[in-house]
Amino acid sequence: MAYREAYFEEEQQGQERADYGVFLIKELSRQLIEEFGKGFDERELRRMRQFYQTFSIRDALRPELSWTHYRIILRVDNPTARQYYITETAEQSWSTRQLERNINTLYYERLLSTQSKREALLDQEKMEKSSSFDVIKNPYVLEFLGLENPVGYSESDVESAIISNLQAFLLEMGKGFSFVGRQYRIKTDTKVFYIDMVFYNYILKCFVLVDLKINELTHQDIGQMDMYVRMFEDLKKTEGDNPTIGIIFCAEKDHTLVKYSMLEENKQLFASKYRLVLPTEEELRVELEREKQFIREQIERKG
CATH class of the missing domain: 3.40.1350.10 (Trna Endonuclease; Chain: A, domain 1)
Incomplete structure (x- = not known):
């Protein structure tokens, strides 16, 4: 019984934290837009938070990539594939349009399949x-x-x-x-x-x-x-x-x-x-x- 009560209490606290997080982003968005203008809506702030969580080490960033490049790369879940797209974009000077196309056509996975064939x-x-x-x-x-x-x-x-x-x-x-x-x-x-x-x-x-x-x-x-x-x-x-x-x-x-x-x-x-x-x-x-x-x-x- 005590275990169940503790579980529901923790779940409630988690929900409260989530609600607070939603409120915080909404309020922060309002203040930033008021002070700096467009570009700080709630969705953009979530992207910024995701960017910080994904690339918390500054040395991992490539100066050749724009914010739009990184926004596209954030859609890639596989960390190895994500690093591949970062490296290739920087070294091959891919435009944001080319990067998005390569991700959509599973460029990394197609090359990976080829390399598996080579090993076999x-x-x-x-x-x-x-x-x-x-x-x-x-x-x-x-x-x-x-x-x-x-x-x-x-x-x-x-x-x-x-x-x-x-x-x-x-x-x-x-x-x-x-x-x-x-x-x-x-x-x-x-x-x-x-x-x-x-x-x-x-x-x-x-x-x-x-x-x-x-x-x-x-x-x-x-x-x-x-x-x-x-x-x-x-x-x-x-x-x-x-x-x-x-x-x-x-x-x-x-x-x-x-x-x-x-x-x-x-x-x-x-x-x-x-x-x-x-x-x-x-x-x-x-x-x-x-x-x-x-x-x-x-x-x-x-x-």
Whole structure:
């Protein structure tokens, strides 16, 4: 009986403290607005309190970030993800709009999924020599192209939209990418081929070839990209360049096809889905969970 009375007394005191806290913020807001003008409503004061509770150590703050940057980052619950967005925003000079988009499209989680894949597929020696898995995401979100799905568009339409939105596309691709050419011409003794897009990554120190497919990935697509990579290695790569990487952007990707194709063992070839509309957070999480399940199955099969 005494325990129950103590419980209700503590609960009542907690409610009283909560009520007092609401009153205090409301009254403080009124006084600040009266003295300094707009910008001190109750919601803004709660954000300030949350900011102080989250970043109580002043040295953890980055001067490159504005208050608006921090307001957006406060929405991220995961402390590790939050620190990632702080660091990347400062180092990559993300605008508040770019930061908000990356959070909404689970940028950190998509990279994390890629790194998990790397750990699952590469042994320790290869992991130390390769970081290409760190920049290849799946899926890529290309809502900024302004193409709606599933309207009738061609691969050329997607390619043209990317070139028109090249800066946003490079940011979605990741760190260190620079554009080399569109419909890049590569010639053998007997034939001429055209690669949709060619990039160079100055962090990886290698060329990155991109082939666009508006339909589901096929083994012919994989074979074609493998040929492009081999040709680039032989005809274009210069001394000091690391192995060329090929990425096939496809609307759909069958994991069974991936498992039984050269994508399984070839560490220079990747197939990534792309989304032309901004998916919901739940849709992206389902996509990432599907990738993780595929990784788990690979580990079990090799174990």
